[in-house]
Amino acid sequence: MKTNENKKVDDFIKELKDSSFFRTLTPQKNRDGIYYADIKFARYTHLIYAVQDLLKIALHTLENSGLENSSQIEDPTFHLTSILEIAVQLLPCSEAEGLDSLHELYLEILNDQESKNDKTDNV
Incomplete structure (x- = not known):
């Protein structure tokens, strides 16, 4: 019984590895619980414009009340933190x-x- 369950688990893991599932996040080596996602840009200018757009969204959120923001996003100021964290990570400081x-x-x-x-x- 135990061997049959292990085979099912092994088959399931193999199926996941061979599929297109779980490709977005990659575990960071030597840091448990930390993952990274690749974002591709053709040029540094595209990267800078993406950061600029994220910051513009953040500014819009700060400058407008919840009623003036898109009604599709409930409590936009709540999402501001994640937008700013992404912008900080994308800044090409080096x-x-x-x-x-x-x-x-x-x-x-x-x-x-x-x-x-x-x-x-x-x-």
Whole structure:
């Protein structure tokens, strides 16, 4: 009897693995109870616009009373926390450091070009 139940469980697990079920959340290694979901963006600009849209939704919720929000969402301020948590997770903070470095490089190149132009103008 026990073997038959184990086979049913094993068959059920195999069926789930082979199916398209439970593909959205992936367990995070070394952290029990924590899962992640992949969100795909074609470019950083698309990511930034998605974060911007989430923040706009949050602002709309904060600025309008419950009566002025969509009647399809009951108590929209309750959902505000999850929207803001998603926006925070999507912010490309490490990439921002790269943008700072690129900006510094741009300013250096600009200063070098201006210095060369000033020397050329003085000659």
